[in-house]
Amino acid sequence: MDLKRKLIVQGLLKVENSGFSNLVLSSLIDGDDLSSIDKAFVSKVFYGTIERKITLNYILQRFISKPLKKLDKEVLAIMQSALYQMLYMNSVPSHAAINQAVSLCPVFKKTSAKGLVNAVLRKADGFDISVADFADEKERICVTYSISGEIADIIMKDWPDEYEVILSGMFNAPALNININTTKITPADYRKLLDEQGVEYITTPLDNCLEITASGAVTKLPGFTEGYFFVQGITSRYAVQSAGIKQGDRVLDLCAAPGGKTFAAGIILNGTGSITSCDPNPSRHVLIQNGAQRLGLENITTLENYGQVYREELCGRDVIICDVPCSGIGIIPKKPDLRYKKMDDLEELYTTQAAILKTAGRYLKTNGRLVYSTCTINKAENQQQIEKFLAENENFRLVKQDCPVPGSINDDNMVTFLPSRGNCDGFFIAVLEKVW
Numbered sequence: 001m002d003l004k005r006k007l008i009v010q011g012l013l014k015v016e017n018s019g020f021s022n023l024v025l026s027s028l029i030d031g032d033d034l035s036s037i038d039k040a041f042v043s044k045v046f047y048g049t050i051e052r053k054i055t056l057n058y059i060l061q062r063f064i065s066k067p068l069k070k071l072d073k074e075v076l077a078i079m080q081s082a083l084y085q086m087l088y089m090n091s092v093p094s095h096a097a098i099n100q101a102v103s104l105c106p107v108f109k110k111t112s113a114k115g116l117v118n119a120v121l122r123k124a125d126g127f128d129i130s131v132a133d134f135a136d137e138k139e140r141i142c143v144t145y146s147i148s149g150e151i152a153d154i155i156m157k158d159w160p161d162e163y164e165v166i167l168s169g170m171f172n173a174p175a176l177n178i179n180i181n182t183t184k185i186t187p188a189d190y191r192k193l194l195d196e197q198g199v200e201y202i203t204t205p206l207d208n209c210l211e212i213t214a215s216g217a218v219t220k221l222p223g224f225t226e227g228y229f230f231v232q233g234i235t236s237r238y239a240v241q242s243a244g245i246k247q248g249d250r251v252l253d254l255c256a257a258p259g260g261k262t263f264a265a266g267i268i269l270n271g272t273g274s275i276t277s278c279d280p281n282p283s284r285h286v287l288i289q290n291g292a293q294r295l296g297l298e299n300i301t302t303l304e305n306y307g308q309v310y311r312e313e314l315c316g317r318d319v320i321i322c323d324v325p326c327s328g329i330g331i332i333p334k335k336p337d338l339r340y341k342k343m344d345d346l347e348e349l350y351t352t353q354a355a356i357l358k359t360a361g362r363y364l365k366t367n368g369r370l371v372y373s374t375c376t377i378n379k380a381e382n383q384q385q386i387e388k389f390l391a392e393n394e395n396f397r398l399v400k401q402d403c404p405v406p407g408s409i410n411d412d413n414m415v416t417f418l419p420s421r422g423n424c425d426g427f428f429i430a431v432l433e434k435v436w
Contacts (some may be wrong), residue, residue, distance in 0.1 A: 001099050003040045005081065006107055009029075009192050010048050012077040023336050051171065051336035055129055056080045059087075063123040064116075074108040079117055084097065086125055094125045100311045141167065150343035151329060162420070166377070169420025170332045176218070176230040177261070179237055180208040181271050185228045193222045205404035208267070209237045211423075214267040227295040232260045235417045235427035237407055239373045240321070242266040242431050247272040249318035254307040254360055257284035258295040259291045261321050278305035300364055308355035310362060320360045324353045326381050327375035330426020333419055346380070353381060353432050357389050361434070363394065363428035368400065370432040374427055383414055384426035389432075399431040 007028045016023045025046055029039040036363040049056065060079055061068055068076055081100035085092040095179060098121045105114045134140040141152050145167035156163045180190050187208050194201055194210075199221060209232070218224065220229055240261050245268045253262045256277035265275055277300055285302040292300045305311065307322070327349065332338045333349050357372055364370050374381050390396055397414045407421030417427040 004034060004042050005045075005100050005104060007042055008049070008081050009074065009104060009108065011042075011046050012049060012081060015050060015337070016073060016077070021047065022335070031113050033097065038325040044089070045085060047336055048088055051078065051339060052084055053145050053340070055200045056146075058082065058084050058132075059127045059129065060120060060125050062127075063120045065365070071329055072110055072113065075105070077111050077119065078104050078108070078110075078155045079120060083124055084290065086121065087127070096124060096369045098125075103129050105140050105343070111209075116163055117291075119405070137245060143161065145152065145170070146339055147332075148340050148342065151332075151339070151341065154327075154329065154343070154378050154380075158377065159418075162418075164387075166298060166418055166420045166426075172419065172423070174233060174419070174425050175213075175236045175253065175335050175423040177209055177232060177237065178218075178221070179232040179260075179267070180229050180269060181227055181263075181267055182208055183267055184226065184296060185223065190223065190228055190355055193228075197222050204234055205353075205406070206234060206237050206241060209234055219357075225294075230260065230263050230295060232264060233425050233427075234405055235375075235425050235429070236260050236323075236373075236421075237264060238408075238415075239371055239402060239427070239429045240268070241325070241339060241373045242399075242401060242403075242429055243319050243321065243369050244399075245269065245319050245433075249273045250316070251275045251319045252317040252360075252363055253277045253321045253323075254301075254305075254356060255279070255323050255325065256321075257287055259288035259325060262300055263291055263295055263297060265319070265321065266292065266295070266300055269299060270403045271299060272425045273318075275300045276303055276341055277301065278307065280304065280306045291343050307333045308352060310359050312414055316365050318365060318372045319372075321394045322356055322360045322370060323373045323375075324356050324381075325349065326353070326376040327378055330417070330419065330428075332377045335436045350380060350385070352386065353385055357385060358392075361389070361393060361432075364434045366436055368434050368435055370430065370434070372395075372432065373427065373429045374425055377416060377418060377426040382416065383411065384431075384434070386414060386432075390395055393435045395434060397435055399433050401429070401431060403429075405424065 006302050011024045011028045023090050029042055044373050069295040082097045085097040086094045102114050102118050142149055151212050200214045229347050245265055251265050256262050262275055262277040282304050288302050360370055401413050401415050403415050409416045414430045417424050
């Protein structure tokens with residue numbers, strides 16, 4: 001019995017029972033039972049099986065007479081993970097994946113399914129999804145790119161000329177970017193430190209932001225303990241840069257946890273001014289507090305607060321950051337669970353976003369800037385929210401943006417990042433200025 005493949009199936013079963021894939025994976029590979037190579041294998045097959053689930057199920061169903069929902073969950077998980085290896089991993093021979101899948105059946109007390117697993121996987125081997133006959137374009141998109149119908153509807157409507165390219169790009173994990181903490185070390189000195197330790201990286205168009213191309217844990221990078229950097233995607237880094245923060249500013253981060261934008265703002269302030277970082281869940285404040293302590297940023301205060309609820313004591317801020325709750329479509333490449341989100345709470349989400357934006361506008365001082373951002377590419381959460389806000393608030397205007405990040409889209413000074421156009425998250429940023 002192959003331990004790593006057993007762990008993969010156990011993990012898939014946990015996710016099926018409403019577990020979050022990132023937490024499940026951590027529980028699978030923590031400890032010393034697996035080598036680093038085996039941990040990498042478990043991670044790839046576990047996440048890959050989840051992100052390709054609709055495609056895998058469609059293929060398996062073609063060779064099974066009864067509905068998949070009537071199969072034992074253990075048997076289905078065994079076949080899903082094996083088929084993923086056969087179709088998407090050149091390093092695993094089909095016969096090896098099939099043999100290992102069959103051997104897993106007794107491990108999960110499903111010995112009677114050995115014949116079924118063997119027969120179905122042999123028939124499914126090498127199946128080409130591109131030649132399948134679909135009822136319509138939406139079904140083809142959902143099956144080919146393993147995405148829920150609700151998400152397909154949004155992307156096909158909002159991006160009619162490039163929805164297939166966008167969905168294809170959602171199988172590519174975004175780059176690992178770090179933001180150098182210039183309150184402790186200069187970018188030149190930190191790059192020298194990386195060079196000395198042989199850590200490969202690429203500079204980016206944004207100040208202090210590097211793309212780490214080396215493999216390995218972030219915590220093992222030089223200077224982690226000393227607080228020389230923190231992890232932040234290039235899109236989030238640009239969102240903070242676009243705010244035009246100046247030393248001495250009073251900054252309000254209305255939806256702050258886990259704290260990346262707060263930390264980026266704190267580095268710019270360099271010990272001056274202040275940052276109030278809000279989250280309604282006190283347990284998430286620890287993430288901000290621990291990060292600020294590691295980075296040595298002492299002008300950050302956390303506050304239990306709902307962004308849509310007005311509090312007079314928060315008024316008069318120079319800069320407000322609103323990274324509002326959203327559908328998360330833009331971060332599907334690193335959170336495969338989101339592929340199957342039903343989106344049945346969108347109307348409530350739109351209302352919450354609009355309420356947070358309205359409240360934020362009341363906190364901002366004249367000539368101050370408000371950054372509205374999301375990690376989605378749903379225009380109803382992005383451009384349409386800004387257009388509605390501006391129509392209702394004549395004392396605000398959009399600030400001109402000149403984003404240097406390759407692949408970014410500037411739509412009337414509202415910037416969108418697509419996973420397919422850059423090695424980054426799908427993201428939206430608009431910067432508003434309060435004129436009077």
